[in-house]
Amino acid sequence: MTAFFVHNPSGPETKHSVVGHGVFLPDCLSGVLDLAFDTVSPVHPGAGAFALKGRDVLRAAARRAGVPILPGTSIKGAVRTVFELITASCVLSDRKARCDLKKTGLCAACGLFGALGYAGRLGFSDGVPCDPPGVSVSTERVGVPYPPGGARRGSAEGQSSIVTAYKFYGRPDADREDVILVEAYRGSFRGKARFRNVTSAELGLVLFALGLGDGEFAFPLVLGGGRPAGLGTLRCRVMQGMLLEHAKGHIGRRRPLRPAEELDWMRSGSSSLDDAKRDALLDLARGLREREASP
Ligand SMILES: [Zn+2]
Numbered sequence: 001m002t003a004f005f006v007h008n009p010s011g012p013e014t015k016h017s018v019v020g021h022g023v024f025l026p027d028c029l030s031g032v033l034d035l036a037f038d039t040v041s042p043v044h045p046g047a048g049a050f051a052l053k054g055r056d057v058l059r060a061a062a063r064r065a066g067v068p069i070l071p072g073t074s075i076k077g078a079v080r081t082v083f084e085l086i087t088a089s090c091v092l093s094d095r096k097a098r099c100d101l102k103k104t105g106l107c108a109a110c111g112l113f114g115a116l117g118y119a120g121r122l123g124f125s126d127g128v129p130c131d132p133p134g135v136s137v138s139t140e141r142v143g144v145p146y147p148p149g150g151a152r153r154g155s156a157e158g159q160s161s162i163v164t165a166y167k168f169y170g171r172p173d174a175d176r177e178d179v180i181l182v183e184a185y186r187g188s189f190r191g192k193a194r195f196r197n198v199t200s201a202e203l204g205l206v207l208f209a210l211g212l213g214d215g216e217f218a219f220p221l222v223l224g225g226g227r228p229a230g231l232g233t234l235r236c237r238v239m240q241g242m243l244l245e246h247a248k249g250h251i252g253r254r255r256p257l258r259p260a261e262e263l264d265w266m267r268s269g270s271s272s273l274d275d276a277k278r279d280a281l282l283d284l285a286r287g288l289r290e291r292e293a294s295p
Contacts, residue, residue: 003167003168003228004167004168004287005166005167005168006085006166006168006280006283006284006287007280014088014107014108015099015104015105015106015107016105016106016107016108016111017105018101018105018106018111018118019111019121019197021119021196023197024197024244024246024247024251024252025197025246026246026248027199027246028197028198028199028246029195029197029198029199029200029203029243029244029245029246030195030196030197030198030243030244030246030251031194031195031241031242031243031244031257032192032193032194032195032241032242033192033193033195033238033240033241033257034190034191034192034238034239034240034241035127035190035191035192035193035210035236035237035238035239036130036188036189036190036236036237036239037070037075037127037188037189037190037191037221037234037235037236038187038188038234038235038236038237039185039186039187039188039233039234040220040233040234040235040292041230041231041232041233042138042140042184042185042186042231042232043061043070043184043185043186043223043224043231043232043233043234044059044061044140044142044182044183044184044185044224044225044226044231044232045061045062045069045070045071045074045185045223045224045225046059046060046061046062046182046224046225047059047060047061047062047063051183053139053181056139056181057181058139058180058181058182058183059180059181059182059183059225060183061137061182061183061184061185061224062074062126064126064128067128067129068129068135068137068185069126069127069128069189070126070127070185070189070191070223070234071126071127072123072124072125072126072127072191073124074223074224075124075127075191075221075223076113076122076123076124077223078221078222078223079124079206079209079210079221080109080113080209081166081209082208082209082211082281082284083108083109083112083113083205083206083209084109084166085166085277085280085281085284086205086208086209086273086277086278086280086281087107087108087109087205087277088107088108089107089108089109089110090107090109090110091109099115101115101116101117101118106118108202112198112202112206121195121196121197121198122193122194122195122198122206123193123194123195124191124192124193124194125191125192125193125194126191127189127190127191128189128190128191129187129188129189129190130187130188130189130190133187133188134187134188135185135186135187135188135189136185136186136187137183137184137185138183138184138185138186139181139182139183139184140181140182140183140184140226140229140231141179141180141181141182141229142179142180142182142225142226142228142229142231143179143228143229166284168222168284168287168288182225182226182231184226184231190239193206197246199268200264200265200268200269201265201268201269201271201272202269203262203265203269204262204264204265204266204267204268204269204270204272205269205272205273206269207238207262207265207266207269208266208269208270208281210236211235211236211285211288212236212237212238212262212266213266213281213285216282216285216286217281217282217285218285218289219284219285219288219289219292220233220234220235220288220289220291220292221233221234221235221236222234222288222291230291230294233288233291233292238257238262240256240257241256241257241261242254242255242256242257243255243256243257
């Protein structure tokens with residue numbers, strides 16, 4: 001498999017105090033974004049179960065009440081990985097510096113996506129099939145081993161307790177002999193990102209982490225099992241949104257997302273990135289676009 005590493009660009013992270021869930025902070029937004037996820041290659045969000053297809057046994061993909069879904073946890077994991085890379089996150093540092101809700105406060109990623117004992121301020125619903133065009137189910141052959149989940153963290157130099165880089169899968173391998181069969185989905189899913197007390201800069205970085213940057217910053221999301229075989233490439237779009245602007249100390253006015261409002265968020269997000277983090281995002285985006293372009 002053509003794996004590539006994106007090195008940790010961050011210095012020591014800043015810990016922040018935790019934002020409680022019962023407050024509405026001024027200059028922050030709460031709300032919902034409706035997102036569409038279009039598969040570029042078939043996606044296999046593993047269900048941890050097996051299905052039968054004739055005489056073959058295959059790894060089943062996630063369903064809810066029989067309907068194919070893109071689990072919100074998978075989407076969140078893929079987005080968090082990129083967010084960690086472009087913020088000063090505790091994950092890319094010595095284990096001793098990992099966030100602790102009570103002792104240290106939380107880094108940018110833990111404070112937004114959550115940590116042990118803290119639910120976070122951003123969540124993703126399960127993606128459900130768009131109607132139309134809906135989602136079709138296929139059977140794909142992928143090589144063994146079969147890494148599930150999102151991008152692997154690791155050290156490019158070998159085993160180490162200090163995570164220095166994220167490993168992503170680029171162009172797929174040529175066919176391997178040992179194969180397993182997996183159920184995979186093609187088509188369009190629709191899901192929601194729900195957030196509370198987030199700044200426009202944080203929202204901007206989330207949109208970058210969804211691959212929604214322009215030009216060189218654009219990339220497909222990669223999630224699910226069978227990624228070394230090229231499965232799990234998706235493009236995300238923002239369809240619409242509903243926001244609560246906070247008035248002093250309480251929920252304020254509810255209003256729809258304004259045209260091009262996302263661009264303002266992304267400008268704020270971008271201005272919070274130093275050169276090293278911007279370069280890491282560009283490296284990641286380049287690698288994932290190459291993956292998307294390969295057959
Ligand atoms: Zn953290």
